[in-house]
Amino acid sequence: MSAGILTFAVLSIIGIALAAVRAFRGSSQRAKLGKVALVKIAALPAGRGGPHRRDQPCAGRHDRRGALLGHARRRRRVRALGEDQPRRAVLPPRPPGAALALRQLLFGHRVTRIITVAAQLKLADAMDEMPRSVAAVAAAVGADAAALHRLLYALASIGLVTTSAPDQFALTPLGACLRSDAPHGLRSWALMESADYYQTAWDQLLTSVRSGAPAFESAVGQPFYDYLDRHPADGANFSQTMKEVTTVIVDAVLAAYDLASVQRVVDVGGGYGKLLTSLLQRYPAMRGVLLDTPAVIERARPQVQATPVADRCELVGGDFFADLPAGGDLYLLQRILMDHDDEASVRLLRNCHRAMTAQSRVHIIQIVLPSSEADAARHLLFDGAMSNLNMFVLGLGAERTERQYRALLASAGFTVTQIIPTRALMSIIEARPS
Ligand SMILES: C[S@@+](CC[C@H](N)C(=O)[O-])C[C@H]1O[C@@H](n2cnc3c(N)ncnc32)[C@H](O)[C@@H]1O
Incomplete structure (x- = not known):
């Protein structure tokens, strides 16, 4: 093999390796951004100020970063295609993170309904930080035990109660804000939000x-x-x-x-x-x-x-x-x-x-x-x-x-x-x- 061919082969391998590293960095960056969006949305129901709390990842910042990355990629693509190519005005969503995050936001009205039904049942008044059985809580609030079990699981998924065994639930500090006697409670707000x-x-x-x-x-x-x-x-x-x-x-x-x-x-x-x-x-x-x-x-x-x-x-x-x-x-x-x-x-x-x-x-x-x-x-x-x-x-x-x-x-x-x-x-x- 001549020295020229050898040099060309080595340079080609280095080029391919660099392209692979760039591609890997890009995909891990996308994966990271997708993960941040999911964590942020998952924190929404339990967070004090929703997705914009100062101490949580900031939706706007990450969305803007995502948008900037997308913008840079798009510019490179447009340059490769030639400037006369039509530009896309709207960024395509980043699947699947964006769609899953949107799906969680769409559950917002269910989250409100779950919380307001708990308030109407005075569920928090019948619970405290010690685990209680679903049957006992159902009897205390006058509910069907099997249906209440599903409601309690839904409440556990948004952090208002915890579950230590399949049919044992306890109130969290967040759930305690629904108690009628909570010093910093919002039970009336929950009732207002669901009022006709x-x-x-x-x-x-x-x-x-x-x-x-x-x-x-x-x-x-x-x-x-x-x-x-x-x-x-x-x-x-x-x-x-x-x-x-x-x-x-x-x-x-x-x-x-x-x-x-x-x-x-x-x-x-x-x-x-x-x-x-x-x-x-x-x-x-x-x-x-x-x-x-x-x-x-x-x-x-x-x-x-x-x-x-x-x-x-x-x-x-x-x-x-x-x-x-x-x-x-x-x-x-x-x-x-x-x-x-x-x-x-x-x-x-x-x-x-x-x-x-x-x-x-x-x-x-x-x-x-x-x-x-x-x-x-x-x-x-x-x-x-x-x-x-x-x-x-x-x-x-x-x-x-x-x-x-x-x-x-x-x-x-x-x-x-x-x-x-x-x-x-x-x-x-x-x-x-x-
Ligand atoms: C949004 S609430 C705020 C209440 C209280 N300042 C607070 O921060 O909790 C508005 C208050 O204004 C009262 N209000 C509305 N129109 C009024 C009026 N024309 N004259 C006197 N009070 C009025 C309402 O009854 C209500 O209590």
């Missing part, structure tokens, strides 16, 4: 997205808060849900801001008063006014009276668009403005403005939507996006970005003095009369 009035509106999502018209009023026959006013059982469960959510976030909200200098606080649309009574307990010299609709205030009364701060808390039933108690040095609007469009929000803020003194301030406690995907707080995108769509379906307002809040407040005669993120999704937007 809520489902009927969500059933109209396709029509609403096509037409641009919100679903709730046409599906249920009246605006959201009118409906709650006229249906006391649903109204009471909604207020209880708001109280549950406040209980989950209140420590983070109170820890984010020192209010020791405040003497009189007005909680505008304060529901059952969880935020206000927590504030009054933290600051013994503070007095407060809880304002909500007359129906909500009547139901709030026994709840406030059961707290040690009832004597410092005045209850006012009214309409926050009509009149607000004057002279507070702090006005709280927690999860109020997302219920209203810009016009109504400005009206409400101007009402606050009228009731305030020059030294008063308003605290708007809301999710602040990230203004771009590059925003670090990706978990806010999940909660914010879900709430934003929910506001549309229910015919209410919208979640907003920082820029939108600043514009809204400026229109109502306020200047934003600071925006403080809290540990629990919400930010505090502080504004003072300009």
